[in-house]
Amino acid sequence: xxxSIIGAGYVGLVTGACLAERGHQVxxxxxxxxxxxxxxxxxxxxxxxxxxxxxxxxxxxxxxATTDLHQAVLDSEITLVAVGxxxxxxxxxxxxxxxxxAQIGNALKKKGNYHAVIVKxxxxxxxxxxxxxxxxEETSGKKAGLEFGVGMNPEFLTEGQAVADFMNPDRIVLGxxxxxxxxxxxxxxxxxxxxxxxxxxxKTAEMIKYASNAMLATQISFxxxxxxxxSALGGVDVVDVMKGVHLSCYLRPTAMDGSRVQAPLSSxxxxxxxxxxxxxxxxxxxxxxxxxxxxxxMPLLSAVIKTNRNQPGEVIxxxxxxxxxxxxxxxxxxxxxxxxxTDDMRESxxxxxxxxxxxxxxxxxxxxxxxxxxxxxxxxxxxxxxxxTLEEALADVDAVVLVTRWAQFDEVPEILxxxxxxxxxxxxxxxxxKRRFAHYxxxxx
Ligand code: NAD
Numbered sequence: 001x002x003x004s005i006i007g008a009g010y011v012g013l014v015t016g017a018c019l020a021e022r023g024h025q026v027x028x029x030x031x032x033x034x035x036x037x038x039x040x041x042x043x044x045x046x047x048x049x050x051x052x053x054x055x056x057x058x059x060x061x062x063x064x065a066t067t068d069l070h071q072a073v074l075d076s077e078i079t080l081v082a083v084g085x086x087x088x089x090x091x092x093x094x095x096x097x098x099x100x101x102a103q104i105g106n107a108l109k110k111k112g113n114y115h116a117v118i119v120k121x122x123x124x125x126x127x128x129x130x131x132x133x134x135x136x137e138e139t140s141g142k143k144a145g146l147e148f149g150v151g152m153n154p155e156f157l158t159e160g161q162a163v164a165d166f167m168n169p170d171r172i173v174l175g176x177x178x179x180x181x182x183x184x185x186x187x188x189x190x191x192x193x194x195x196x197x198x199x200x201x202x203k204t205a206e207m208i209k210y211a212s213n214a215m216l217a218t219q220i221s222f223x224x225x226x227x228x229x230x231s232a233l234g235g236v237d238v239v240d241v242m243k244g245v246h247l248s249c250y251l252r253p254t255a256m257d258g259s260r261v262q263a264p265l266s267s268x269x270x271x272x273x274x275x276x277x278x279x280x281x282x283x284x285x286x287x288x289x290x291x292x293x294x295x296x297x298m299p300l301l302s303a304v305i306k307t308n309r310n311q312p313g314e315v316i317x318x319x320x321x322x323x324x325x326x327x328x329x330x331x332x333x334x335x336x337x338x339x340x341x342t343d344d345m346r347e348s349x350x351x352x353x354x355x356x357x358x359x360x361x362x363x364x365x366x367x368x369x370x371x372x373x374x375x376x377x378x379x380x381x382x383x384x385x386x387x388x389t390l391e392e393a394l395a396d397v398d399a400v401v402l403v404t405r406w407a408q409f410d411e412v413p414e415i416l417x418x419x420x421x422x423x424x425x426x427x428x429x430x431x432x433x434k435r436r437f438a439h440y441x442x443x444x445x
Pocket of ligand 1: 006007008009010011012029030031032035069082083084085096099100120121122123155156157158159278279
């Protein structure tokens with residue numbers, strides 16, 4: 001199929017590269033000419049395992065990047081919208097979605113054949129039918145369901161494993177209100193044999209994405225609330241508590257061969273300094289605002305956000321157990337991205353932790369395996385110098401704070417014992433065994 005994708009960010013580029021790998025002819029559109037140039041040279045503008053390889057396989061063959069949205073719509077039979085949908089502090093910001101809807105509508109004016117416009121961005125229930133569809137009709141002068149169609153196909157990939165997730169998804173949700181658009185969506189995913197598919201209307205597809213993210217965020221804040229109570233009670237470690245919870249048959253179902261398997265949901269039931277990223281915080285906030293607007297407030301999700309907002313403060317509290325004042329205390333931050341295996345720092349808990357430590361005039365340095373270039377968009381070098389190696393980060397500091405669960409941080413106990421045995425280690429993710437440290441603090445301990 002000939003596919004155009006508007007927005008070549010984390011979702012748009014991964015979708016484009018993977019659909020090209022599956023045999024479609026893909027045009028990736030972005031308004032950022034530098035991004036487009038890089039992609040056309042076979043270089044990924046973002047860090048995602050496996051993405052460079054499939055870009056190189058397909059670029060200028062089945063995959064081309066362009067800034068020309070108009071031509072891309074004319075040259076394709078289906079357009080996926082994958083632009084950003086940030087939270088503006090009060091509600092979802094649909095500026096980018098509206099802008100591209102109007103541009104797509106203008107291009108549709110000149111199209112002879114039926115064209116499907118599919119929203120892949122995460123948008124609050126009702127957006128595809130209530131915002132995108134009318135804009136397309138207005139700007140194209142055509143009638144939805146007759147000359148073009150709209151649909152919604154939420155994306156569930158996880159940054160850090162985006163290519164693997166897209167190539168082998170747990171589910172494919174197809175939302176459309178007309179048969180032709182549903183047919184085009186089915187053709188788009190025809191090569192994804194054996195993956196559970198759910199066909200529904202656009203509004204339900206939109207809601208499925210929010211319900212899924214809100215469920216994950218709730219597990220995290222629940223675990224953190226339990227962790228904070230463990231800290232307050234004393235004599236109980238949340239890591240042992242959660243080990244016991246993870247043994248539940250609901251989280252360790254029996255496989256076909258009779259063995260027990262750990263449900264991946266368990267990884268959301270662990271204590272830490274909170275969730276971040278480009279999705280969970282903004283999506284939960286947008287859903288709460290949408291609920292209020294619909295006359296159905298969501299007190300449970302409001303509490304999930306409140307717990308999460310306070311959680312970076314736990315790291316500061318643990319440091320303060322050891323230093324009367326944090327002024328001039330030398331602290332190394334390990335991990336800046338919001339999760340391992342990505343360079344994405346959007347809403348990373350590292351940001352409030354660093355801001356709070358800077359406000360208290362601590363002397364900071366940081367180390368992250370891949371997010372170094374992203375951190376400079378937020379903190380200048382004089383505020384947050386970056387170490388080249390883990391060893392360099394761990395030397396000459398009074399305390400170390402682990403914020404991101406990068407696998408290579410498993411080496412920290414041995415390196416710290418060698419280069420800086422007196423440093424206090426604060427485990428913001430309860431990633432490492434406390435018995436491997438001389439001076440250990442952890443959330444929920
Ligand atoms: P992103 O910011 O990485 O990418 C958006 C891209 O759209 C940018 O490259 C931007 O330049 C481009 N863009 C904006 N306006 C444009 C225009 N008028 N014309 C052409 N290009 C334009 O965002 P993302 O992380 O890929 O997220 C996109 C959507 O997918 C959001 O709604 C997000 O909630 C959702 N989503 C994200 C993830 C994730 O893990 N990042 C997962 C599932 C769903």
